[in-house]
Amino acid sequence: MTAISLGMPAVPTKLAERRKSRKIQVGTVAVGGDAPVSVQSMTTTRTSDIGATLQQIAELTASGCQIVRVACPTQDDADALATIARKSQIPVIADIHFQPKYVFAAIDAGCAAVRVNPGNIKQFDDQVKEIARAAKDTGTPIRIGVNAGSLDKRLLQKYGKATPEALVESALWEASLFEEHDFRDIKISVKHNDPVVMVNAYRQLAAACDYPLHLGVTEAGPAFQGTIKSAVAFGALLSEGIGDTIRVSLSAPPVEEIKVGMQILESLNLKQRRLEIVSCPSCGRAQVDVYKLAEEVTAGLEGMEVPLRVAVMGCVVNGPGEAREADLGVASGNGKGQIFVKGEVIKTVPESKIVETLIEEALKIADQMEADGIPSGEPSVSVAG
Ligand code: SF4
DSSP, rough: OOOOSSOOOOOOOSSSSSOOOOOOOEEEESTTSSSOOOEEEEOOTTTTTTHHHHHHHHHHHHHHHOOOEEOOOSHHHHHHHHHHHOOOSSOOEEOOOOOOOHHHHHHHHSSSEEEGGGGGTHHHHHHHOOOOOOHHHOOOOOEEEEEEOOOOOHHHHHHHSSHHHHHHHHHHHHHHHHTTTOOOOOEEEEEESSHHHHHHHHHHHHHHOSSSSSETTTTOOOHHHHHHHHHHHHHHTTTTTTSSEEEEEOOSOHHHHHHHHHHHHHTTTOBBBBBEEEEEEOOTTTSSOOOHHHHHHHTTTOOOOOEEEEEEESSSSTHHHHHHHHSSSEEEEEEEEEEEEEEEEEEEEGGGGGGHHHHHHHHHEEEHHHTTTOOOBBBEEEEEE
C-alpha cells in the first residue's frame, strides 16, 4: 500500500544546522567544526590539593564530563598543574585571572588549554605577544573568557554596564590582539547571569566571528534555578546551531552540572540518549502511584548504557499508545500492569510486580541491544503525559 502524505512536515531530528566554526583541539577533545558539542565543568577543590582535585576529576569523568577546568589563583596551584594535567583522563584547562605569569605556567605544565579573563588580568594586552608565542609553540588553545562581573573597565565606561555589545566588543578586541600575532587557536565565551543578555551576546558573537563558542550562563544560581536558566539559554542558542561546548554553572556539586549539561544536549538530539523514562505526570485518572513507579524504575535501571526508552503510564488513556511507542512500557489499571515490549503486550502482571518485571525485561532488551552493537549514549530521564 502506498503511504499518503497528509501534508504534515516531518519532525527534524535536529532543530538547526550547526554554525560553521573553526575547529580547535583541546587535548583529545575537538571543539568546534563538526565535533559534537562537548560538556565541561570546573573543579571546586583547591587545585594545590592534587589528590582531592584528581579525585573530583575522576568523578566528573565517570559522570560523562569531557573537559575539566581548574582554578589557578596561587603559585602552589600552578605547581600542581603538571601532575594534574598528566594524570587526568580528560583534558585539563587552567583558569587564569589576575596574574599573567600563571598563563605561562599552565602552558609549561602541559594543560590542554588556558582560559584567560582579559578584564581581570592587568596589562594583559601588553603580554599577548608572548602568550601567543608560548601557546603556538606548544599547540595550546586559549579561551578568551569574558564575564559580565569582570568586564574590562574601558568597556564598562563606554557602555555603562555589561550589555551584549560590551561583552562582544571585549571578546573580539582580545581576539584581535591574538590575531595580530597570527594566533587563532581560540575559543570564546561571553557569560552573563541573565539568559536574555547572554543569548543576545552569543548571537552577536556568532555572527561576528568563526571561533568556536563556549556557552555559559554565569552565576546561574542554585541547582533548580541554574538548571532552568541554563536550559533556557543553551536551548535557545543550540536550537539555532550556536555553541560548541557548554558549561552549566550551578551552586551545586560539579557532577550535577554535567548531568544537567548532558540532559540539555540529549533533549536537543545533540547527544545520543541512553536510558529515557517516558512517564506521565499523573492525574485524576491514574490508577497507580506514577511518581513512585517512575522513581523505582529509574533507580532500578540507573547506569544503563543503551538508548532504551521505557514508558511508565498511569492509566489506559495514553498508556497503551505510549507503551507501544517505547522499547518497553507499562499501561496500568485495575491493580494490574500490561507490559509491552516493542509494541506487543507480552504479559499482564499484578501492580506489585510491575517494577521488577520492567527491570527484568529492560535488562533482557539491553543485553540484546549490546549484542546487536547498538551504540551507548548518555543517561536521560524525561517526563511526558
Ligand atoms: S496516562 Fe494521562 S490520563 Fe492516564 S493517569 Fe497519566 S496523565 Fe492521567
